[in-house]
Amino acid sequence: MARASVCVFCGSRPGVHPEYAAAAETLGTALAGADWRLVYGAGDVGLMGIVARAAQGAGGETFGVIPTHLMTLEVGKTDLTRFIVTENMHERKKVMYMNSDAIVVLPGGAGSLDEFFEVLTWRQLGLHDKPIWLLNTRGYWDPLSGLLDHVIREGFAGESLATLVEGAPDVPQLMRALQAKLG
Template identity: 45%
Template sequence: MTPSFSICVYCGSRPGERPEFVQVAQAVGRWIGERGGQLVYGGGRTGLMGTVAEATRSAGGRVVGVIPKALVDKELANRQSDELHVVDTMHERKAMMGERADAFLALPGGIGTLEELFEIWTWRQLGYHDKPVGILNAGGYYDALLGFLAHSVREGFMGEWQMDLVRSDNDAPALLEALVEEAGRHPRGDKLAEVL
């Protein structure tokens, strides 16, 4: 069965300190699965990564994991994925995740999540793709980051047009719906394979 859409989710390999982070990861996975979608993610079984993957699979969605060899044991590679791709480098991982997705969503996470979010946002700014990017501000997790980004615009290091390339919301279903709808207006073909 061909999925109706494909969303790449960036999120923590840890569960975080608040139960609501796990709950939102479950809600995102269920939403994807119940609508016949596909999750593309970092391929681990731990933390929010494992939670969103299991929720997607349990709700009937497809799960595509992409993990570098160096993290297979550390993040406990999810062998229950419909597809599990073990790659050599982080660059390969991110390029494959980008190619396989129609849209991108950041849930709470640490330095890896932030790095992936900023890279895919930068790639959109540079014209390597025109796929929607979203930040799910669950429990206000990204309040400080969003405040800093607004500060960066005020200080003249970013433009409002760059901020317009990413959506943020604290309502998971509303944000997911908007990302999927916007993805449907853009062709799947892009230049992500040329980035590396």
């Protein structure tokens, strides 16, 4: 059994820059190398598929959660260590979150943003204290960080919001930060 579980939210597409796929592959390999279980959306497409195949290829545990309606669209990856099919997206996020010790968000679209904001809101409300990291490949999350700063400046959140999420520019720095938190 893995020492810790890291939930990875990421795109079901690879994005336009090869660095996104390279970071996903490096992260999957690194998680397995640290003996941490990958918890993710169970797709075999885009960054999701890349991170999962890399973790599997390095001998890591994989825990995938996918809603019934996305089995075809996201090509449900059924050869994972553990594969769960949920009724809907909310259940998917809940199962992923409950089975993880930390959250890492790679580049992604609206779904990744939805997942990020839900776990950030839960942390802001004191419902959990799991660390949340943005893997900021190619500065992908800079606009989001700017938005969070704007929300604080405009008085819609306290300064503490900025302390609830951390960023890392690359996988080695992210892994050092995770190691410090997860051991």
